[in-house]
Amino acid sequence: MSITHCIFDLDGLLLDTESIYTECLQILCAPYGKNFSTETKLQMMGKSSLEAGQILIRNLNLPMTDEEFLTKSNDIYQEAFPSAELLPGAERLIQHLASHNIPMAIGTGSSHELFLLKTSGHRELFKLFDPVICTDANEIRLTKPEPDVFLACAEKFPSPPLSMSQCLVFEDGENGVRAAIAAGMKVVLVPSLPLSNYDPSVIQHATLTLGSLLKFDPVEFGLPPFDDI
Numbered sequence: 001m002s003i004t005h006c007i008f009d010l011d012g013l014l015l016d017t018e019s020i021y022t023e024c025l026q027i028l029c030a031p032y033g034k035n036f037s038t039e040t041k042l043q044m045m046g047k048s049s050l051e052a053g054q055i056l057i058r059n060l061n062l063p064m065t066d067e068e069f070l071t072k073s074n075d076i077y078q079e080a081f082p083s084a085e086l087l088p089g090a091e092r093l094i095q096h097l098a099s100h101n102i103p104m105a106i107g108t109g110s111s112h113e114l115f116l117l118k119t120s121g122h123r124e125l126f127k128l129f130d131p132v133i134c135t136d137a138n139e140i141r142l143t144k145p146e147p148d149v150f151l152a153c154a155e156k157f158p159s160p161p162l163s164m165s166q167c168l169v170f171e172d173g174e175n176g177v178r179a180a181i182a183a184g185m186k187v188v189l190v191p192s193l194p195l196s197n198y199d200p201s202v203i204q205h206a207t208l209t210l211g212s213l214l215k216f217d218p219v220e221f222g223l224p225p226f227d228d229i
Contacts, residue, residue, distance in 0.1 A: 002222025
């Protein structure tokens with residue numbers, strides 16, 4: 001069955017925010033003599049800010065409350081995220097799908113406030129997505145790796161897919177891949193960290209793994225070919 005709808009993660013997939021997250025959280029951890037590790041980062045990806053903070057505090061044994069983490073991290077994010085750049089291949093793929101009227105959604109672990117902050121330099125491009133489902137949406141009870149965010153995307157499309165298997169999810173994180181599979185959707189993994197850091201079972205169960213969105217061939221999923229090929 002061909003793909004009719006596409007759902008995109010945001011951080012580390014469309015926007016180069018994962019490197020910004022790493023820098024910001026290292027700044028937050030440094031005064032306590034702690035190092036923000038790749039292992040902890042993988043656990044945090046796709047989670048809400050609160051859940052991510054709880055993982056960080058627990059893993060690094062940081063002497064702060066959840067509220068202190070949210071306040072301190074948000075202060076750092078406000079300065080850093082507006083400079084987020086698009087990752088290679090992102091704009092080309094988005095514009096291509098939009099030009100062929102392929103419905104597109106964003107399903108992200110970011111709050112709506114952080115989504116607006118991160119995309120502030122690319123507002124016109126992100127207007128092409130409908131819906132945008134953030135982790136603080138009313139429909140979201142559980143975050144990735146649970147499928148709630150992607151199921152909400154499918155439900156909120158102006159013209160929903162006939163089957164979840166007609167949805168193609170683009171993800172960079174383990175939790176996101178697991179969420180897409182749990183939703184019954186196909187998923188392209190475009191890792192934002194070296195592949196050696198990922199659980200082999202995640203790579204095995206992804207429909208396709210690519211080094212970059214530049215490598216994506218829409219024809220493989222029954223989507224229109226790129227016009228510039």
